Amino acid sequence: MSTPQPPLTQQPPAPNWQGAPGTSYTSPIPVVRTHLGHAISSEWTKIKSVRSTIWTLGVYIVLLIGLGLLFALIAASTDMSLEGESPLSLGLFGLMLGSVCLITLGVLSTASEYGTGMIRTTMTACPSRGRVLAAKSIVYFGLAFTVTLVTTAFVGFAQVAILEGNGAANPTGEEWFKATVGVSLFLSLFGLLSLLMGSLIRHSAGAITIMLGVFLAPLVIAIFMFSESLRNVQEFLLNYSIPSQLGVFYNAELGSSGPSGWDPLWIMLALTGAAFVGAYALLEQRDV
Amino acid sequence: MIELDGLTKRYGEKVAVNNLTFAVRPGIVTGFLGPNGAGKSTTMRMILGLDRPTAGDVRIDGTHYDGLRDPLTYIGALLDAKAVHGGRNAFNHLLCLAQSNGIPRARVDEVLDTVGLTSVARKKAKGFSLGMGQRLGIAGALLGDPRILMFDEPVNGLDPEGIHWIRNLMKSLAAQGRTVFVSSHLMSEMALTADHLVVIGQGRLLADTSMADFIQQNSRSYVRIRTPQRERLLDVLRGAGVVAVETGGGTLEVDGGKPEHIGELAARHQIVLHELSPQQASLEEAFMRLTAESVEYHAHDTAPPGAPVQDWGGDWKREG
Numbered sequence: 001m002s003t004p005q006p007p008l009t010q011q012p013p014a015p016n017w018q019g020a021p022g023t024s025y026t027s028p029i030p031v032v033r034t035h036l037g038h039a040i041s042s043e044w045t046k047i048k049s050v051r052s053t054i055w056t057l058g059v060y061i062v063l064l065i066g067l068g069l070l071f072a073l074i075a076a077s078t079d080m081s082l083e084g085e086s087p088l089s090l091g092l093f094g095l096m097l098g099s100v101c102l103i104t105l106g107v108l109s110t111a112s113e114y115g116t117g118m119i120r121t122t123m124t125a126c127p128s129r130g131r132v133l134a135a136k137s138i139v140y141f142g143l144a145f146t147v148t149l150v151t152t153a154f155v156g157f158a159q160v161a162i163l164e165g166n167g168a169a170n171p172t173g174e175e176w177f178k179a180t181v182g183v184s185l186f187l188s189l190f191g192l193l194s195l196l197m198g199s200l201i202r203h204s205a206g207a208i209t210i211m212l213g214v215f216l217a218p219l220v221i222a223i224f225m226f227s228e229s230l231r232n233v234q235e236f237l238l239n240y241s242i243p244s245q246l247g248v249f250y251n252a253e254l255g256s257s258g259p260s261g262w263d264p265l266w267i268m269l270a271l272t273g274a275a276f277v278g279a280y281a282l283l284e285q286r287d288v
Numbered sequence: 289m290i291e292l293d294g295l296t297k298r299y300g301e302k303v304a305v306n307n308l309t310f311a312v313r314p315g316i317v318t319g320f321l322g323p324n325g326a327g328k329s330t331t332m333r334m335i336l337g338l339d340r341p342t343a344g345d346v347r348i349d350g351t352h353y354d355g356l357r358d359p360l361t362y363i364g365a366l367l368d369a370k371a372v373h374g375g376r377n378a379f380n381h382l383l384c385l386a387q388s389n390g391i392p393r394a395r396v397d398e399v400l401d402t403v404g405l406t407s408v409a410r411k412k413a414k415g416f417s418l419g420m421g422q423r424l425g426i427a428g429a430l431l432g433d434p435r436i437l438m439f440d441e442p443v444n445g446l447d448p449e450g451i452h453w454i455r456n457l458m459k460s461l462a463a464q465g466r467t468v469f470v471s472s473h474l475m476s477e478m479a480l481t482a483d484h485l486v487v488i489g490q491g492r493l494l495a496d497t498s499m500a501d502f503i504q505q506n507s508r509s510y511v512r513i514r515t516p517q518r519e520r521l522l523d524v525l526r527g528a529g530v531v532a533v534e535t536g537g538g539t540l541e542v543d544g545g546k547p548e549h550i551g552e553l554a555a556r557h558q559i560v561l562h563e564l565s566p567q568q569a570s571l572e573e574a575f576m577r578l579t580a581e582s583v584e585y586h587a588h589d590t591a592p593p594g595a596p597v598q599d600w601g602g603d604w605k606r607e608g
Contacts, residue, residue: 026435029395038387046380116370120368123336124365124367
């Protein structure tokens with residue numbers, strides 16, 4: 001975009017102003033009208049050029065594959081009869097632990113910019129704050145989804161192969177779809193929620209703590225609700241805690257009254273959408 | 289061209305920037321001067337759209353900052369040398385900035401070369417010294433080859449060679465017809481680089497003047513005289529129409545006087561002189577006088593009242 005210089009004659013006269021008022025400098029660099037794509041390629045460079053991304057995703061992949069295969073091998077070696085159960089559900093535990101890595105990566109990709117002051121450089125380079133937030137969200141979601149999808153698919157195939165002789169049922173197409181694409185969408189959205197929390201809180205440690213609380217607190221609180229009068233609350237917390245919602249994708253619901261089918265994905269989509277609107281509104285309003 | 293119009297920023301009760309109106313013009317280096325806490329950085333953040341003004345307006349070539357689609361090719365800024373993710377190397381830091389503005393990748397190597405960081409391009413920014421950090425920040429500012437450049441305290445942390453380099457860089461950028469706006473709390477630094485001066489104190493505009501005018505108005509030259517025959521000399525001077533002022537410590541000062549003239553007068557009347565020296569009040573002192581009432585964080589003056597303050601400028605420099 002090239003805004004024409006206002007003619008110099010219209011400027012208020014400066015007293016004793018010295019220096020050449022002549023032509024303004026024109027750069028040989030081509031002027032580009034930037035769009036979301038530029039912001040996305042910038043954020044992609046950012047996320048892949050820091051060590052924390054390698055560490056969190058590395059640990060995530062190791063947890064998913066390691067625990068997934070470990071449980072499959074234990075089940076195979078003990079001659080445990082799965083009695084028609086899908087072997088894919090053995091991947092659940094790895095994903096529950098691995099979620100912590102996605103929380104950390106999500107929070108760091110926004111909050112670390114506030115911690116280091118990089119955010120001022122970022123916002124100077126791209127004054128459209130909504131575009132920055134959208135680019136960060138897209139890059140993070142794409143990366144988390146791809147990594148989770150590839151890893152869960154690999155672990156799934158390995159588990160089915162290992163447990164072939166144990167009477168395990170061959171997973172149906174729908175079971176495959178939910179255990180790969182379903183959980184990948186669900187966890188990537190949960191990680192995106194962490195990213196937006198990082199943008200809201202602007203403090204890495206604080207945002208990670210809050211997200212760990214969101215992840216674990218309902219389950220832990222529910223476990224200690226002994227009172228009969230709180231039975232309904234306890235059931236609600238158990239059913240809607242993130243780990244049990246994750247279990248729904250493996251048909252491992254904790255109760256019959258909780259979410260079922262694809263419900264957890266819609267719940268997470270609504271939560272993340274609301275968080276995005278909130279984070280965007282605050283970003284527009286606050287000073288960087 | 290940067291135009292500020294009644295720019296104001298309030299943080300609760302505290303007014304950080306108070307109704308600033310001035311313009312920064314192309315082709316010259318404009319110095320933005322003020323003591324610590326005067327509102328220089330807040331003003332620069334508002335120019336860049338990082339902080340929202342409470343009132344007033346600021347435009348870059350007639351456009352609000354957030355209306356610029358490729359801001360780095362319009363205006364390059366060094367705000368804070370530490371505004372970098374320490375875990376990212378210099379090359380990638382600049383690359384992500386270039387990509388967000390559609391600037392060709394080759395520019396990254398060019399600006400790294402310009403600021404002399406090519407050899408550490410693949411090193412993480414957290415290992416950089418303050419001076420290297422400043423150079424990286426300047427590289428980021430130059431990335432889009434912008435027509436407006438803004439530097440917040442660019443010589444902070446630079447060694448003498450680095451200071452010399454940045455002075456020449458700013459002058460050559462201005463000579464190319466660019467707008468160069470540079471903040472500092474060192475008058476002596478500005479005297480060497482700036483053509484125009486904007487002075488603020490406690491967020492208010494104190495001066496908007498050309499450097500030449502400022503020097504002319506504020507650099508007072510006088511002759512300092514010490515003599516054991518003070519009364520006689522005063523009489524002689526008065527007889528010759530020279531106005532001498534008695535200052536503390538038994539010295540006399542003659543504003544704008546010539547030492548040759550005074551020396552000859554004294555010799556003719558056989559008056560003993562212990563000192564006869566031409567003096568020049570520093571610009572630093574002029575700046576101190578200008579901003580005296582608006583200095584936010586006063587150090588307690590330990591010198592006894594009336595004693596001449598020997599090293600005002602020096603105190604100032606150490607603060608930086």
